[in-house]
Amino acid sequence: MSSKKVHIFDTTLRDGEQVPGCKLNTKEKVELALQLEELGVDIIEAGFPISSPGDFESVFQIASKIKDATVCGLTRAVQKDIEVAANALKPAVRPRIHTGIGSSDNHIKYKFNSTREEILERAIAAVKLARNYVDDVEFYAEDAGRADLEFLARLTEAVIKAGATVVNIPDTTGFCLPHQYAEKMSYLMNHVPNIDKAILSCHCHNDLGLATANSIAGAIAGARQIECTINGIGERAGNTSLEEVVMTIRKHPELDLYTDINPKLLLPMSRLVSDTMRMVVQPNKAVVGDNAFSHSSGIHQDGFLKEATTYEIIAPEEVGADTSKIVLTARSGRSALAYRFKNLGYGFDRNQVDELYEKFLKIADSKKEVEDADLKVLADSITVAV
Template sequence: MEKERHIRIFDTTLRDGEQSPGVALSLDQKLEIAQALARLNVDIIEAGFPVSGPMEFEAVRRIATEVKGPIIAALARTHTLDIDQAAKALEKAEKPRIHVFTSASKVHLQYMLRKTEEEVLEMADRMVRYARRYVDDVEFSAQDVMRADWEFVKRLYEVAIEAGATTINIPDTTGYGTPQEYGALIRRIRDEVVRGGDVIISTHTHDDLGMATANALAGVENGAGQIECTINGIGERAGNCALEEVVMALYVRRDWYKAYTQINTREIYRVSRLVERYTGMPVPPNKAIVGDNAFAHESGIHQDGVIKHRATYEIMDAELIGRRPAVLVLGKHSGRAAFKKALEDLGYKDLSEEELKKLFARFKEIAEKKGPLSAEELQALVESEREPTSHFFQLERVQFFSGSGLLPTATVQVKTPDGERLATHTGDGPVDAVFKAIQEAIGLRPELELYRVEAITGSTEALGQVTVRLRLGELQAVGVGVSPDIIEASALAFLDAAGKLASGRATRHPPSIEEVHRGV
């Protein structure tokens, strides 16, 4: 019987994932995501690219210092400064890894690195050895391998292994490969480069042609021992291989792949929602594993089958990834004890008395307006209230009127550090009027880059969640508001983001690898 292999999960949500257009995470958000990834039990967290700026360096340093369990990796080009900064950021890590990368394809060498193959080979050898002076665990990557010449790829990875690389990563940087091609490349590297040694082969696949997960799994079938991926598949352009997809594919089809991960699958849904909320990138309803419809059944035939036996149309249980197929309902007549028990059943067992008091008061306020809350709505309420907010501006009152033939008008009363401010404004619609009134009240006029409304459940009485992203010069911030009233939720989200801009808690979008290469 074929022996099952342990596949390491290398999560790069905080590095490659944050390079998604429009995403900029604060230090607190990065730290919270890293702690969630540790609870998920990933093997490696790629915390960031320290040389790209002071905020990125500090994020890697804090994660390396405070997050225990996984290996903490920092990215570095084949430059001594990059490696020095990575090593410095990782000084307090229990298990540090320096991830050194260069490029392999002719187009990259000609236009990005502007170096010959021999120069790249010499740099790879020297910089992997340099990184080994700091840490025993060095990963080496060569970008755009799928479009590179095989003989150069082979020499490059042989040089890296000889210099001391313990993991070699094979990035399909542009999402160009097919499962057959990528699997064959991994097998060839296994047979002709690694040749039975202890070096781990890693996959890093992008989804430009919709094949990132399939390519990563083809890599596993052909000898890869590590998968690089992100929560919800976020990342550059069309994104990366999605962690939840490869993990559950290996779990459900363990009979086929003869491989397993050490992931705590029951944390998958919670970390997915966390990343969705902090990045402002919505998970499509039909997204595998974590989408709203992933365990939903509308067809009469499907409903009949699932009622008789869930296995007729479900290949895994929703509970396995931390979701609840049954609806948990609490209403305005529910007491504090029932509320606390419902939250414990949802996994929130570490709430302080102060947090519980605040959440219960907010719950009663919402339940009075909209009626009972489902399990998903309770979870959204808890997560939105627990998210660190600026509290710089507070909404005291919002009032608006609009209708056919009427000019939408809004009045807001906002508590600011300088006292309460009242403002009235008109707009193209009620939300536009509210936003303009808020801008007048707080004396700040940021640009609205994203406005997204979600119903937590499918009911017309559903709790609404609004996400906004504001930009003020080079600064940007994401705000979230939750309320049964969408206009109120919009005002709360706008003030949350504006407060971050005004209080110095906003972020600058980190430069991409390509921008760093160009000296941006």
């Protein structure tokens, strides 16, 4: 087993819930948190306690129920936020306060109307205050993806000295390219003197579709925590997808990284989150989409039927799916048609399949997908059924 574990920090219940229409009540949050713990998530970000009485109660109830995973509450670098989060996390076996402030000049100037030195002071004060309540404090340097590297290194060193155990380097706007995000992590690993006393964390947004790639690049460069959500849900275009980073790491042993996630629970977890949060998973979603293990092109179907690994790098059962699907369309070939007939209990020789194929194509040209009922009608036209 590799010694380089990547901790999975799930923020489905906090960042994921910020999607319009996906609001969860306390009961739903607790149920999902228990399933996230069963999945093997290391840290569950349960909510933003000061944001509402309901969110406070949700964090408190989750902290009361979770026994193995760390339970985390988000705050701003504000005294009242931190005090409220500490109260919400009191029942937790492993509590973490996640506090932070903007780190880019854009945020410092326009969001906070402040200076770099004032931001440093506020960051240090917030971490010190949080450490009065819990031993595990994570600091987020918001918009680190666009921050000045030298200042980001100073900020990281300062908050670690103040007691931060994890430093989150968010690509808040999804701006970075993978090599840029990796270079940012590498710079911090090599220019922050006390970096060995904390874990660097990736928190990437998907505005340019690069959240997973950036997170993996960050981990390769030295980060040992990835912040993600089930199905990649979250603000705007979403967050890093938990199932994508887990399976990327699993499928690339040369990275010498691993997680404690049980991959066989990924699809069930995806469906539970989709149903509970009333947010449909796009069919072509990597790993957990309905089409992830479907084959409709004749060339792909033929190769897959000869050897599954020709077109599948993940076996469906690895992530809790039942089986791969051969979908019949006008692009399908004879081998796929014969395969589907065999699954329905029909035994046709090659000449019969050739005869059926011509009839099949006429049906396939008239509809998007040929169903079992259509195949049974075709089979009856041959009259030889097994």
